[in-house]
Amino acid sequence: MLDLELIGRTAKEMAAYTGRLGSSEKDAVLAACADALEARCEEILAANALDLAAADPAKAAFHDRLTLTQPRVAAMAQGLRKVARLDDPAGETLYMRTMPNGLQVGERRVPLGVVAIIYEARPNVTADSFGLCFKAGNSSILRGGSEALRSNTAIVAVLQDVLEQYGHPREAVQLITDTSREAARGLMTLRRYVDVLIPRGGADLINTVVANSTVPVIETGVGNCHIFVDESADLETAAQIIINAKTQRPSVCNACEKLLIHRGVAAEFLPRICAALAEKGVEVRGDASVCEAFPAAAAATQDDWPREYLGLVIGIKVAESFDDAVQHIRAYSSGHSEAILTRDYALAHRFTAEVDAAAVYVNASTRFTDGEEFGLGAEIGISTQKLHARGPMGLKALTTTKFVIFGNGQCRL
């Protein structure tokens, strides 16, 4: 019988413990976890084989995400080693000022406390989430997809064994093994104990969490990313960037989904870019001008503009002006990554100011929206909300601050 109250209370106690650990203690655990995952790879793969045997082989993409192999376990281990090498975000005093009455008032960065992660059937997220939460001084509650339960259980056993070997409580990371919907819903309302809930997965999972959670949520996300080709753009560079942003890895959230082409270069650029995309296997859906310039294009419908394809499809529209393009982006953007390709200084700066998204680009591929590429080290997700963290979230997003006040008897007048 699942006792969520106990899991929550334990996690809160654990957070008081993990929050006091020094960086070197935490890094030693992370490095040892990496070694142990590699050493116990067979055991993890055996558990994964049972998960795979129970899974529907017809769902190929799902099956692939669920599958662990020796190199994939090694990659999980490498991920933990990398997190161990990052700077510890907690403990820093951001500033301390002396107020007129002599009070010293400062802000200190501290762990969030209890971080819960709800995710789908991707066992690599288990080690990864633990690593990031633990490094920032948090205790974690993990709730992965039911289809990966045996794999997750094996991985968490390895992590907990290492914690114990190093003299720490096993419950610094807890896995919810009840994969019922009720258990997930219960976790979403464990507000007394859980400081933040991060859903990692597709739009359905995220929407369910946002709709049902009373715990504060960091929404990660959906990317309906646009590239606007201004009439002043270098068209050779533009073509390279667009092909990269659309085709280098089409299944991810920072891939380009929509292309807006300034009317002034449409006649020249449209046939060329459509042909180049088609050659890469991309299905083009366009407005009337696009279909005219590239007869192989399908007509885009109203459903296309807000849609995240996550595959080899692109929606293309001719924009009458810079303002028309910004207007379109404002209407349909998911607030993830938006780019302008231009040689115009003023438009480059107007675009970064007027487009409201986690990442706004000038003359580069949207595919760079990523914690590593932005220099944050590892990332726990890409936030498309505006509260707390926006864009790629590194370790700092797993911390909060507290005011620390040193006095010598001050009373308020």
Added chain:
Amino acid sequence: MLDLELIGRTAKEMAAYTGRLGSSEKDAVLAACADALEARCEEILAANALDLAAADPAKAAFHDRLTLTQPRVAAMAQGLRKVARLDDPAGETLYMRTMPNGLQVGERRVPLGVVAIIYEARPNVTADSFGLCFKAGNSSILRGGSEALRSNTAIVAVLQDVLEQYGHPREAVQLITDTSREAARGLMTLRRYVDVLIPRGGADLINTVVANSTVPVIETGVGNCHIFVDESADLETAAQIIINAKTQRPSVCNACEKLLIHRGVAAEFLPRICAALAEKGVEVRGDASVCEAFPAAAAATQDDWPREYLGLVIGIKVAESFDDAVQHIRAYSSGHSEAILTRDYALAHRFTAEVDAAAVYVNASTRFTDGEEFGLGAEIGISTQKLHARGPMGLKALTTTKFVIFGNGQCRL
């Protein structure tokens, strides 16, 4: 007929407009709003008189909060002038780095966008919320308590007239005049348009918003604040701080509600502090040791320890040790403000590290937890959650960041 969809869509359009205003344009509007509120004071007081006539005069505290007077309107105006003088938080580039591939990646502070505020029958919150939101470049949707509707309508009319005089759209601030519960619930789920919802008011209001909102919420808050008197404390100073923290303004969230006294000084300090509190009209509720030392004390029940009295009542308990005190605080703290009074260097530092609250104090009154006292200028509330903002929230809490990336043709490998 209330059209929340229209209000939301308008607010989003307005946010694009207000987000582009320069600081001097915004400050000019705020100063003119202050002047206009004073100039049209009669009109506002007339509207307020109608609200007051319809209100239940038996609820004295409620009546007082609803009441506007000429000095109170002048204070609202002064508040706006003060906000105008604060630094504009938006527009700052926090850093910009050149990555190995030549991409310049930076983070820029930008307005949140659309900020909605739900509050009770306190008309001063109307001008105050508009001022802070507008200064940070946000558009605002205000939904005040039904009992203050005429006052709020009059105040918002003044603000909107000034916006129009200065050539800005009136809808940069919108008041929801439908004061039904359905309208409030509708606002809480206007996730497509509203970037953050801040409830300003009592625990009931905040809990309703947290339970029903799909829009990200910043929870402001409840304060069950503790003071722990360590055995090494200077007892003379301790008495002054405790009297200040409990009685200087007992109805506010940073007032002291609970006192923990180390066993080592209980015999000496308990009778003295209880007598001093009683003399100030404070009702003492204590554990067995307290009742023994101060027979006028009532016995505290389990209900007392988590409770925020917001009045002249205090709960007192003898702690067997520092750890016992921290344990008690951890169990019952609302995460607002917690203080230790001590002369012990190590315990002072352990307390600030081990107690998990928005503000942790050594040797000072908890009453200082306030945006002004902490040097943030004006405040929009005191956050007791850990996400986004913790403790007093100044203008910076009304902003977010975006990544800005300048490239010259970079594609991802």
